[in-house]
Amino acid sequence: MIPSAAAPARAPRATGVANGFAIDARDLTRRFGSFVAVDHITFDVGTGEVFGFLGANGAGKTTAIKMLVGLLAPSEGVAHVAGFDIATQRDQIRRNIGYMSQRFSLYADLTVRENIRLYGGIYGLTPGQIVERTTTMLDTLGLSSNADDLVGKLPLGWKQKLAFSVALLHNPKIVFLDEPTSGVDPMTRRQFWELIYAAAARGTTVFVTTHYMDEAEYCDRISIMVDGKIAALGTPTELKEKFGAESVDDVFVRLARGATKGETA
Amino acid sequence: MSNAVEVRSLSKSFASVKALDDISFDVGEGELFGLVGPDGAGKTTLFRILTTLLVPDRGTATVLGLDVVKDLWEIRSRVGYMPGGFALYPDLSVAENLEFFAAVFGTTVEKGYELIAPIYRQIEPFRDRRAEALSGGMKQKLALSCALVHRPDILLLDEPTTGVDAVSRREFWDQLGHLKASGLTIVVSTPYMDEAVRCDRVALIHGGKILEIDPPRSIGTRYGLPLIAVRGGDRFGLLHALREFPHAHTVYLFGDELHYTDSRADAPPETVANELREYLAGRGHKGVEAHPIAAGIEDSFMELMGSAPAPTATAA
Known part of the structure; x- marks a missing residue:
């Protein structure tokens, strides 16, 4: 499927996500000097969808995510996240999204409980809400007996599950996860994906990057970025059929091997 | 000497955490040996003992027939070590990093060039770029070149492919295959189960213990x-x-x-x-x-992990 052809006809855009898209991007582009990190990408993500945003190191994924979450201005093109314009409505976007970055995003020298309280405060939750959500979260994660442990002392897999739950603390419409499972053991990776599915079942849109191709298969749809462009977009089944490939891994390797810019990023 | 590495009843604790709990194994000369396990399993502690950077609490280990406690200086000069994470000098250029590592080992890039050439040639066009400005796949190639430049007799690689994309991971393992073919012994750790199949033998490691050691194709057979x-x-x-x-x-x-x-x-x-x-x-x-x-490595690993005691929250 060609990305630009993937966009179905839609009613004129209203505010919010009434059009059914949590994210829509049209010709989104970012240049650094003469280097085009993100080159006219066009795609939609439906509400409640688990969307896998794949690409080799240096393909432009992180730059694209930074634009979508309002950390970087686009050079060209438009995009809406949760119905808000990424160029002009960054504050509204930040209130409506959760973001878990590649590097662990909690404070290592605060306890589990203190981290939750800190982020609850940042997200503008009331003290009552913070207490209530802390209890629920610790129960769900099985971390109740570790509430007063320093986050830095937790195994990586636990930190990542906690960071994900904290990114959802304010019930965002969309959560962006940048390589959330890198280096995590196979069982914890699966537990992490069950948390993702549970969030999606509650209506949260999940935008996730990963280098584990088995995880790409868990997504409703995936896009594969090569040299700043979206080289493929569709459901894992559609892409495997289109490329006559056994697995998403094969599709990925075939597309990414043709990359020319990746190693100069 | 037939074993490149011999580990006997090795234990190491940090405060109350048993990072390594009475582990024993051998790595044959010229073998490509994989340590497969999650973050916190004890892989890095093991590498740090084998590279003489840590002293074990109990047990013994030899590398190239040399004792990791008594013969540390000789081991250090003969081992190529690629630590986990990015361990190069970010503000030195590609070429400067390589020259630095060669100089530390009392050699020159020219003397090691033949061995590193298949890898280093891919990044040589960027030789004047600062290491911090390299992409993930390129950093990894530079780190491997730096670990090889003094022509070591054994290569110890701690999670060289974590955070690296699927294509670069394949290319990296192709390079390890070439190095193995040249006779080099390689011990490599990874959290990626799909990489384990490229090893001669694999040790599944979890919570400081080795759960199983087998050739990859045999690992599922006991499920x-x-x-x-x-x-x-x-x-x-x-x-x-x-x-x-x-x-x-x-x-x-x-x-x-x-x-x-x-x-x-x-x-x-x-x-x-x-x-x-x-x-x-x-x-x-x-x-x-x-x-x-039939069960694969990942099935077996999770089954073994599930039956082993869960790691405690402090098992960093």
């Missing part, structure tokens, strides 16, 4: 329970339905399938698959495929 691959539309719904099946032992997401393990060791797998199809149809899951499969 004692019926294993069924299930495929259908609503994967999350299927997952929960399968977990509620009375004989379910474990159910895991697995690429575009689910892997269901039955708790009845003597149940014929075909019968279990039929039961599952029927059960799922009864719960409204239509068109579900279910068929018995």
Whole structure:
């Protein structure tokens, strides 16, 4: 499927996500000097969808995510996240999204409980809400007996599950996860994906990057970025059929091997 | 000397945490040996002992026939070590990093060039770029070049591919294959199960203990329970339905399938698959495929992990 052809006809855009898209991007582009990190990408993500945003190191994924979450201005093109314009409505976007970055995003020298309280405060939750959500979260994660442990002392897999739950603390419409499972053991990776599915079942849109191709298969749809462009977009089944490939891994390797810019990023 | 590495009853604790708990294994000369396990399993502690950077609490280890405590200086000059994470000098250029590592080992880049050439040539066009400005795949190639520039007799690689994309990972393992073919002994750790199949032998490590050591193709053969691959539309719904099946032992997401393990060791797998199809149809899951499969490394690892005591929260 060609990305630009993937966009179905839609009613004129209203505010919010009434059009059914949590994210829509049209010709989104970012240049650094003469280097085009993100080159006219066009795609939609439906509400409640688990969307896998794949690409080799240096393909432009992180730059694209930074634009979508309002950390970087686009050079060209438009995009809406949760119905808000990424160029002009960054504050509204930040209130409506959760973001878990590649590097662990909690404070290592605060306890589990203190981290939750800190982020609850940042997200503008009331003290009552913070207490209530802390209890629920610790129960769900099985971390109740570790509430007063320093986050830095937790195994990586636990930190990542906690960071994900904290990114959802304010019930965002969309959560962006940048390589959330890198280096995590196979069982914890699966537990992490069950948390993702549970969030999606509650209506949260999940935008996730990963280098584990088995995880790409868990997504409703995936896009594969090569040299700043979206080289493929569709459901894992559609892409495997289109490329006559056994697995998403094969599709990925075939597309990414043709990359020319990746190693100069 | 027939073993490049010999580890006997090695233990190391940090405060109350047993990072390594009485482990023993050998690595043969010229072998490509994989340590497969999650973050916190003890892999890095083991590498730091083998590279003489840490002293064990108990037990012994030799590398190239040399004792890791008594013969540390000789070991250090003969080992190539690529630590986890990015361990190069970010504000030195590609060429400067390589020259630095050569100089530390009392050699020159020219003398090591033949060995590193297949890897280094790929990044040589960027020789004047600062290391911090390299992409993930390029950093990794530079780190491997730096670990090889003094022509070591054994290569120890601690999670060289974590955070690296699928294409670069394949290329990296192709390079390890070439190095092995040249006779170099390689010990490499990884959290990626798919990389384990490229090793001669694999040690599954978890919670400071070695769960199993085998050639990759043998690792699944001791999986004692019926294993069924299930495929259908609503994967999350299927997952929960399968977990509620009375004989379910474990159910895991697995690429575009689910892997269901039955708790009845003597149940014929075909019968279990039929039961599952029927059960799922009864719960409204239509068109579900279910068929018995042989266990792979990842199945075995999770089964062994599940039966081992869970790591404590302080097992960093």
